[in-house]
Amino acid sequence: AQSVTQLGSHVSVSEGALVLLRCNYSSSVPPYLFWYVQYPNQGLQLLLKYTSAATLVKGINGFEAEFKKSETSFHLTKPSAHMSDAAEYFCAVIYSGGYQKVTFGTGTKLQVIP
């Protein structure tokens, strides 16, 4: 079955350090790719999405993600973590043939240490 894998259910970084959250998809045909963020007791909101116009996608709050077809990856990065970045992050994909059937990864909780 087609899936999306997020390595690391919990990631801790120091404030000001690089944030790297990993996402890999399982298809030879690149799917539609998204990153969502969930703050406590809230729904998910879109951080960024891959549109095929460029392999490096910039999103809100200083986050960006790079699409690498050879590695089937769409990792999320931010150069310098802020306390307000503490949240849970979900990678999501839409594979061909499934109209807007979004498959979510299991999520990565980001902790930012002061």
Next chain:
Amino acid sequence: NAGVTQTPKFQVLKTGQSMTLQCAQDMNHNSMYWYRQDPGMGLRLIYYSASEGTTDKGEVPNGYNVSRLNKREFSLRLESAAPSQTSVYFCASSERSEGRNSPLHFGNGTRLTVT
């Protein structure tokens, strides 16, 4: 602009009871979805409605029914609640005309506990 509104925010049910979770969106979106979120499992699609008048099963539809009442409203019904349905339920919507990579817009969730 309210976006996607879910009611109630919290609910406790006894096994065997029934209830309906309500969802309404004011963005004139064609597509609406119900997901459940469980720890360590991400979000799983229960049912979706690509447009008014249509509904389809998602990944985990057993034990649930849905109604697309009109373009704005999409309800989820538990006919006989079971402890395995303890979860956080999210409603979402998206605009079909924006293409297949149009983003989902989520409500703030309903936290359901079945005892």
